[in-house]
Amino acid sequence: MPPVLYLIDGHALAYRTYFALASAGERLQTHSGEPTAGIYGFASVLMRILEQDRPDYLAVAFDTGKTFRNDMYPAYKATRAKMPDDLRAQIDHIRQIVDAFNLPRLEKEGVEADDVLGSIAKQAVEHGLGVKIITGDRDLLQLVNDRIIVNLAGNKLSEARDFTAADVVETLGVRPEQVIEYKGLVGDKSDNIPGVPGVGEKTATSLLERYPTLEDIYAHIDEIKGAMRAKLEAGRESAFLSRDLATIRTNVAISLDLEKARANDLNLPAVEAIFRELEFRTLIARLAKLAPGYQPPAASAAGGQLSLFGVPITQVGQSETFANHYSVVNTPEALKELQQALAGAECLAVDTETTGVDPLRAELVGISLAVVEGQGYYIPVGHRTGEPQLKLDEVRSALLPAFTDPKLPKYGHNVKYDLLALRRAGLDLAPIRFDTMIAGFLIDPASRSLGLKDMSEDYLNLTMTHIEELIGKGKNQITMAEVPIERAAGYAAADAEITLRLVGPLRKGMAERQAEKVFETVEMPLVPVLAMMEQNGIALDLDFLKQMSTELTNRLVEIESEIYRTVGYHFNLNSTQQLSDVLFKALGLLPPDPRKKTASGHFSTSADILEELRGQHPAVDLILEYRELSKLKSTYVDALPLQINPDTGRVHTSFNQTGSVTGRLASSDPNLQNIPTRTELGRQVRRAFIAAPGYRLLSVDYSQIELRIVAAMSGDEAMRQAFLAGQDIHAATAAAIQNVPLEQVTKDQRRNAKAINFGLIYGMSSFGLSRSTGLTLAEAENFVKAYFAQFPGVRRYLDEVRKQASQRGYVETLLGRRRYFPNLKSGANPNMRAREEREAINAPIQGTAADIMKLAMIALPGALQQAGLHARLLLQVHDELVLEVPENELQGTAGVVKDIMENAYPLSIPLETEARSGISWGELQPFA
DNA sequence: TCCCGCGG
DNA sequence: CCGCGGGA
Numbered sequence: 001m002p003p004v005l006y007l008i009d010g011h012a013l014a015y016r017t018y019f020a021l022a023s024a025g026e027r028l029q030t031h032s033g034e035p036t037a038g039i040y041g042f043a044s045v046l047m048r049i050l051e052q053d054r055p056d057y058l059a060v061a062f063d064t065g066k067t068f069r070n071d072m073y074p075a076y077k078a079t080r081a082k083m084p085d086d087l088r089a090q091i092d093h094i095r096q097i098v099d100a101f102n103l104p105r106l107e108k109e110g111v112e113a114d115d116v117l118g119s120i121a122k123q124a125v126e127h128g129l130g131v132k133i134i135t136g137d138r139d140l141l142q143l144v145n146d147r148i149i150v151n152l153a154g155n156k157l158s159e160a161r162d163f164t165a166a167d168v169v170e171t172l173g174v175r176p177e178q179v180i181e182y183k184g185l186v187g188d189k190s191d192n193i194p195g196v197p198g199v200g201e202k203t204a205t206s207l208l209e210r211y212p213t214l215e216d217i218y219a220h221i222d223e224i225k226g227a228m229r230a231k232l233e234a235g236r237e238s239a240f241l242s243r244d245l246a247t248i249r250t251n252v253a254i255s256l257d258l259e260k261a262r263a264n265d266l267n268l269p270a271v272e273a274i275f276r277e278l279e280f281r282t283l284i285a286r287l288a289k290l291a292p293g294y295q296p297p298a299a300s301a302a303g304g305q306l307s308l309f310g311v312p313i314t315q316v317g318q319s320e321t322f323a324n325h326y327s328v329v330n331t332p333e334a335l336k337e338l339q340q341a342l343a344g345a346e347c348l349a350v351d352t353e354t355t356g357v358d359p360l361r362a363e364l365v366g367i368s369l370a371v372v373e374g375q376g377y378y379i380p381v382g383h384r385t386g387e388p389q390l391k392l393d394e395v396r397s398a399l400l401p402a403f404t405d406p407k408l409p410k411y412g413h414n415v416k417y418d419l420l421a422l423r424r425a426g427l428d429l430a431p432i433r434f435d436t437m438i439a440g441f442l443i444d445p446a447s448r449s450l451g452l453k454d455m456s457e458d459y460l461n462l463t464m465t466h467i468e469e470l471i472g473k474g475k476n477q478i479t480m481a482e483v484p485i486e487r488a489a490g491y492a493a494a495d496a497e498i499t500l501r502l503v504g505p506l507r508k509g510m511a512e513r514q515a516e517k518v519f520e521t522v523e524m525p526l527v528p529v530l531a532m533m534e535q536n537g538i539a540l541d542l543d544f545l546k547q548m549s550t551e552l553t554n555r556l557v558e559i560e561s562e563i564y565r566t567v568g569y570h571f572n573l574n575s576t577q578q579l580s581d582v583l584f585k586a587l588g589l590l591p592p593d594p595r596k597k598t599a600s601g602h603f604s605t606s607a608d609i610l611e612e613l614r615g616q617h618p619a620v621d622l623i624l625e626y627r628e629l630s631k632l633k634s635t636y637v638d639a640l641p642l643q644i645n646p647d648t649g650r651v652h653t654s655f656n657q658t659g660s661v662t663g664r665l666a667s668s669d670p671n672l673q674n675i676p677t678r679t680e681l682g683r684q685v686r687r688a689f690i691a692a693p694g695y696r697l698l699s700v701d702y703s704q705i706e707l708r709i710v711a712a713m714s715g716d717e718a719m720r721q722a723f724l725a726g727q728d729i730h731a732a733t734a735a736a737i738q739n740v741p742l743e744q745v746t747k748d749q750r751r752n753a754k755a756i757n758f759g760l761i762y763g764m765s766s767f768g769l770s771r772s773t774g775l776t777l778a779e780a781e782n783f784v785k786a787y788f789a790q791f792p793g794v795r796r797y798l799d800e801v802r803k804q805a806s807q808r809g810y811v812e813t814l815l816g817r818r819r820y821f822p823n824l825k826s827g828a829n830p831n832m833r834a835r836e837e838r839e840a841i842n843a844p845i846q847g848t849a850a851d852i853m854k855l856a857m858i859a860l861p862g863a864l865q866q867a868g869l870h871a872r873l874l875l876q877v878h879d880e881l882v883l884e885v886p887e888n889e890l891q892g893t894a895g896v897v898k899d900i901m902e903n904a905y906p907l908s909i910p911l912e913t914e915a916r917s918g919i920s921w922g923e924l925q926p927f928a
Numbered sequence: 929t930c931c932c933g934c935g936g
Numbered sequence: 937c938c939g940c941g942g943g944a
Contacts, residue, residue, distance in 0.1 A: 576932070636934085668941085669940095674934045677934090835937095878938095930943105936939085
């Protein structure tokens with residue numbers, strides 16, 4: 001194999017990784033607020049290449065200013081979004097890193113990095129080298145041939161992949177050398193290359209299959225029929241110009257001194273200094289491993305310095321390389337050994353393999369355990385491969401003592417899942433002391449990479465096998481039960497082992513961010529409570545839903561034909577785009593606010609727009625009714641029965657503790673936190689949620705908990721007095737603003753005051769307020785002014801929160817749950833800034849309410865048991881708890897629940913609750 | 929993927 | 937403001 005020259009496209013890679021990290025929710029920055037996502041992305045890819053590929057030669061190309069393409073076509077890249085300012089500033093750091101690695105920088109005035117890469121690549125091939133180009137820019141694919149491959153970054157850092165000529169054909173449908181012809185036809189929106197108007201991807205690939213180049217197409221233009229031919233003829237000039245723009249030059253006068261590109265003499269202290277300055281801690285750790293083991297390519301055959309188990313890090317978790325470090329427990333002897341290990345254990349990490357994603361339906365396939373780092377156990381119990389495995393009964397009695405040992409703390413990743421799966425198999429797990437997913441969430445609530453695989457990369461720098469490598473994906477997916485034990489074991493044991501290994505770094509991470517208190521007093525104790533609620537589930541009145549569905553269908557059919565009749569023709573009512581055309585083109589209605597665009601360029605048809613169009617055409621009212629009914633039918637009435645668990649006959653929602661950045665729970669499968677309540681018809685759906693025979697549903701909700709929290713946290717006297725006096729807070733607000741006695745507040749005044757109170761909680765602007773109230777912007781501004789004049793403490797509090805958010809970079813709830821706002825510190829653009837300021841105001845209010853509710857939920861089961869009551873907690877809807885209560889215990893239970901909720905976390909303002917009960921969620925009556 | 933709409 | 941889900 002010839003030596004290989006690695007060429008990195010510096011800008012494209014920084015750009016791509018910047019957005020990859022941003023879209024993954026990472027807001028990378030240093031302590032002082034300097035954004036680093038682009039640098040980090042670039043540096044980690046560079047490190048990965050040095051560690052894993054050991055390139056013979058490596059150089060990095062950069063763009064410089066305007067290029068000859070702008071002379072050819074002034075609009076070139078004119079529409080491309082300007083590079084974000086904070087990324088631009090990062091490019092210089094990237095250049096420094098390249099220098100510190102002693103790698104050549106390739107740049108030339110007047111040409112793009114693409115052209116530099118193309119030219120150098122061509123020269124290298126002529127010298128007999130292989131070339132690999134690392135970029136984020138698909139255009140480079142045109143350079144691929146049998147000596148040049150391109151590694152293209154994906155939407156996530158881990159999704160980069162190599163493209164050979166065959167890969168290009170498979171992905172784009174054309175050969176690499178045809179990429180420019182393809183661009184000539186299709187153009188490129190992001191570079192503002194026009195192409196041939198009207199020719200899309202499909203047309204272009206099929207044309208290029210028959211005629212390999214533009215020249216061939218136009219030479220045979222008479223073989224092409226109809227409209228396509230006309231389009232091609234009209235776009236002829238544009239096609240050739242576009243192709244020229246898209247063509248990467250390979251004859252740029254630039255040269256590379258290969259000796260300088262030998263990737264073997266990085267200036268370690270310089271790199272480390274830069275990484276330290278940028279606070280790339282994990283990269284520094286990798287550096288230490290890289291430097292001593294790094295040999296000139298000729299002598300690098302020994303290798304092996306990068307490993308944890310003596311294998312390259314990419315292979316950890318794959319069974320063949322993990323083989324010495326896990327045991328399959330499928331004999332009585334092995335089980336005995338495991339029991340002995342458990343007896344001496346100080347902690348126990350647990351993971352389960354099941355046949356599905358719903359823990360209340362899936363079957364248990366195997367249990368993984370780890371008690372020390374570097375060693376894992378896999379206990380198969382449900383493999384359907386005919387291989388020997390222990391009986392579940394034996395496993396259960398062997399494990400139960402340790403699993404329920406009060407002195408043995410249990411760890412897991414999303415451990416609520418495993419708890420439920422184990423319970424269904426007759427096991428249990430307590431006490432649960434550490435959930436790595438929740439810990440990761442508290443360290444960064446905005447993180448979208450809380451999967452075990454992601455966290456393993458982020459915190460341990462270990463790449464794990466993905467489950468799809470075992471069970472496949474799509475329609476050929478099998479379940480874990482069909483995977484041979486030996487193949488499953490390495491993967492499964494690694495899950496428990498990695499979980500165990502994550503605990504240390506996560507504790508440290510939580511300590512740095514002072515998240516331990518919320519973790520230990522709120523989130524971890526909540527896990528078993530939520531598991532219990534999910535297990536309980538809630539009963540549905542199926543007959544009622546069936547009848548409702550029929551009635552809705554009938555009415556929908558009526559409305560639909562009525563709409564088609566008034567409009568004059570048929571169209572797809574459920575397509576918002578078609579609807580927009582019908583209303584604003586065919587019917588000629590004027591969009592009330594023509595600025596209200598949608599991303600696809602259509603006018604919005606949202607309910608508030610339609611609301612304004614009422615009366616202008618009979619179809620409008622009908623559409624609004626249609627929308628309401630079809631939403632109800634598809635989302636609730638027809639969907640809920642499908643979610644009933646056949647074993648229990650009830651629906652078991654899943655509560656996610658890591659779903660909401662503010663600390664609220666999120667409910668899914670089905671979401672029982674958005675069952676309608678605001679309209680009469682919607683409320684009907686709630687009637688389908690019923691109590692079991694002999695039971696009643698009891699609902700207790702906090703009244704105005706968020707405003708009470710504002711009053712307490714801000715200490716605003718006027719607001720506190722209103723609450724202490726037990727006044728209707730919205731009316732009291734209106735009275736204060738309008739300066740009228742409380743009794744004289746009109747409905748309108750109260751409604752506006754209510755809107756501003758809500759706006760307050762949501763950090764809303766005058767603009768938002770005017771939208772939600774129908775006041776003019778000026779009126780809304782005056783209203784806000786009057787509000788703050790009456791509640792000066794609230795204003796001070798809001799200013800304080802904003803200041804804290806921008807100075808410290810985070811805000812926190814009363815219990816210390818934090819939400820981070822790195823962009824406020826670094827002064828991002830005004831839009832983002834305003835958005836984050838609103839989020840910063842909302843987070844402590846909503847988050848404190850969420851914390852208090854969680855504390856109540858944790859305290860409740862013990863209090864009920866203490867009182868000898870048998871109520872079951874079923875649902876939490878942010879400020880409401882729903883329980884199923886034996887009829888004769890209603891009164892006592894209501895008292896306990898109210899007491900627990902009202903005293904969960906004492907504020908300087910009393911928390912009040914309201915209890916209601918009934919046989920269904922839809923017809924609850926206040927308690928006597 | 930976007931748009932819309934349900935809840936708090 | 938924060939979510940989840942249906943449908944094109």
